[in-house]
Amino acid sequence: MPQDFCKVVAIVQARMGSTRLPGKVLMDIEGKTVLARVTDRLSRAEQVQQIVIATTTSALDDAIVTEAERNGIAVFRGSEQDVRSRYHQAAEEFCADAIVRITSDCPLIDAEIVDRVVYEALSTEADFVSNCIRRTYPRGLDAEVFTLDALRRADDLGERPHHREHVTPIFYERPDLFRVCSVTGDEDYTRHRWTLDTPEDLQLIRAIYSHFDDPDYFGWREVITLMEEHPELAEINSHVIQKAVAS
Numbered sequence: 001m002p003q004d005f006c007k008v009v010a011i012v013q014a015r016m017g018s019t020r021l022p023g024k025v026l027m028d029i030e031g032k033t034v035l036a037r038v039t040d041r042l043s044r045a046e047q048v049q050q051i052v053i054a055t056t057t058s059a060l061d062d063a064i065v066t067e068a069e070r071n072g073i074a075v076f077r078g079s080e081q082d083v084r085s086r087y088h089q090a091a092e093e094f095c096a097d098a099i100v101r102i103t104s105d106c107p108l109i110d111a112e113i114v115d116r117v118v119y120e121a122l123s124t125e126a127d128f129v130s131n132c133i134r135r136t137y138p139r140g141l142d143a144e145v146f147t148l149d150a151l152r153r154a155d156d157l158g159e160r161p162h163h164r165e166h167v168t169p170i171f172y173e174r175p176d177l178f179r180v181c182s183v184t185g186d187e188d189y190t191r192h193r194w195t196l197d198t199p200e201d202l203q204l205i206r207a208i209y210s211h212f213d214d215p216d217y218f219g220w221r222e223v224i225t226l227m228e229e230h231p232e233l234a235e236i237n238s239h240v241i242q243k244a245v246a247s
Contacts, residue, residue: 194208
């Protein structure tokens with residue numbers, strides 16, 4: 001996809017319902033909500049032209065709409081269970097040529113990594129580019145980019161329910177139909193868990209933010225340095241088991 005003719009839209013999926021930590025997207029981290037932290041950090045990605053919050057039509061998620069609008073972020077509301085259709089409809093409404101999939105439970109998402117994944121998508125012929133296929137980055141820095149054309153083609157396929165709920169498995173499960181590219185780092189940092197799914201995760205993320213004088217501007221490499229200097233931080237959520245993606 002030629003970069004000069006591509007609108008890149010970061011679509012952040014968010015809802016209030018969570019089995020392990022309900023309402024987590026509006027919880028406070030150093031004076032801002034988790035959702036605001038995610039969108040603030042995404043806004044520094046140079047390859048992204050627009051950010052959209054994709055939430056559900058449930059009345060429970062009215063609070064997410066209010067928070068997004070308060071922060072000047074566009075909103076799309078769609079199906080709660082069929083997350084991929086929510087992405088597809090949001091991409092169509094906001095005229096996206098390429099979609100960056102970000103989840104709202106990643107308040108340490110890093111613009112440098114997002115830009116790298118987007119650049120790979122724009123400079124190759126890939127339908128889907130991800131730093132999650134072979135993980136090297138800490139969990140919580142996940143970025144996936146796919147074209148609108150690939151999303152449209154995926155909707156024409158007969159699939160199992162998890163393809164709808166989790167959006168992107170169809171791409172890497174069908175390499176015969178989609179061109180896939182994996183982005184990896186120089187070192188393996190997968191021992192670090194920076195995603196937000198439990199109270200312990202929240203405790204760690206709050207501790208990380210509190211260590212920086214300016215919580216709005218620090219990068220993932222600085223967090224790695226912090227964790228190496230304070231190994232006790234990693235112990236806060238070291239026992240948390242990542243939820244598996246159903247198949």
